[in-house]
Amino acid sequence: MSGAEVELVLDARDSVGESVVWDERTGTLHWVDIGGIRVHRLALATGQHQVIVPPERPTSIGLCQDGRLILGLMKRVVLWDAEAGFETLAEIEPDLPDNRLNEGQVAPDGSYWVGTMQNNLTDGGRPKPIAGEKGQLLRISPSGKLTVLTSDRFGITNTMLWLDDGRFVTADTSRNALLAYELDPSGCRLDNSRSFAAPLARGLPDGSCLDVEGFVWNCRVAGGGCLVRFAPDGAVDRIVDLPCSSPTSCCFGDLDLDVLYVTSARFGLNDAHLADHPEEGGLFAVRGAARGRLARRFGARA
Numbered sequence: 001m002s003g004a005e006v007e008l009v010l011d012a013r014d015s016v017g018e019s020v021v022w023d024e025r026t027g028t029l030h031w032v033d034i035g036g037i038r039v040h041r042l043a044l045a046t047g048q049h050q051v052i053v054p055p056e057r058p059t060s061i062g063l064c065q066d067g068r069l070i071l072g073l074m075k076r077v078v079l080w081d082a083e084a085g086f087e088t089l090a091e092i093e094p095d096l097p098d099n100r101l102n103e104g105q106v107a108p109d110g111s112y113w114v115g116t117m118q119n120n121l122t123d124g125g126r127p128k129p130i131a132g133e134k135g136q137l138l139r140i141s142p143s144g145k146l147t148v149l150t151s152d153r154f155g156i157t158n159t160m161l162w163l164d165d166g167r168f169v170t171a172d173t174s175r176n177a178l179l180a181y182e183l184d185p186s187g188c189r190l191d192n193s194r195s196f197a198a199p200l201a202r203g204l205p206d207g208s209c210l211d212v213e214g215f216v217w218n219c220r221v222a223g224g225g226c227l228v229r230f231a232p233d234g235a236v237d238r239i240v241d242l243p244c245s246s247p248t249s250c251c252f253g254d255l256d257l258d259v260l261y262v263t264s265a266r267f268g269l270n271d272a273h274l275a276d277h278p279e280e281g282g283l284f285a286v287r288g289a290a291r292g293r294l295a296r297r298f299g300a301r302a
Contacts, residue, residue, distance in 0.1 A: 010283040017263030022253030032058040035125040060104025065300035072104040105160035106296040115157025150190040159208040171205040197234035207249030211290040219247035252292020260286040
């Protein structure tokens, strides 16, 4: 795309960088490395970078209205305070020991939505094959109440977006599918699943975010090496090439919300490729693409 500039912001070398979110109160980017069992904090004004090792493998991260962070781990969602530590909010699928959490996002009503999948990681963080569609989408209220949002099952849950027209968009990475649902007025049920956009031959859909115009920016993982901007009707509006094979999640940040930050993964790439492309797993910034929206906060209704 002409006019967009891409640069490596941090050579994070994440195994699976995910769930990047911008905290405008502190001027900080937060994201997780699922494979590396790390949580990153990067102060953009100073470049100060902090790595925190949580008690379990992290899978997603979000902001809270009270200043804490909400964190998805393998089998539970916790509230995290730097001084008080981790407080369990909800246990997820205790009856499905082979599943783990994956995607997580704060919804417009202040709840936290999470997606699960069959665990594709060994204890050492190496790839492990999965079979079938065993994941689901769930809602966690600020009180910790857990609700199953749809009976539909997913291979790899990714992308959680609430469009301006009321539709909810999500991805099943393993099926190369972006799906749109109608959201029940209660906010606790998804109905009438349809395809949001035609499958692309370039990579697979991973994380996404919305810009101020209501367009979807989707990371194309598994060799896609780009961001795709979809119009609300699902048409491809533009493509931004990236210097990484597997961009994983994105968010808008900086004071004017005009920089698109993108995490990436080294997961599944061989040593020869990584030797030639050491920037894989880095954090990238895309400037001149669009302006975005502030992240929602758990416990705060939009």
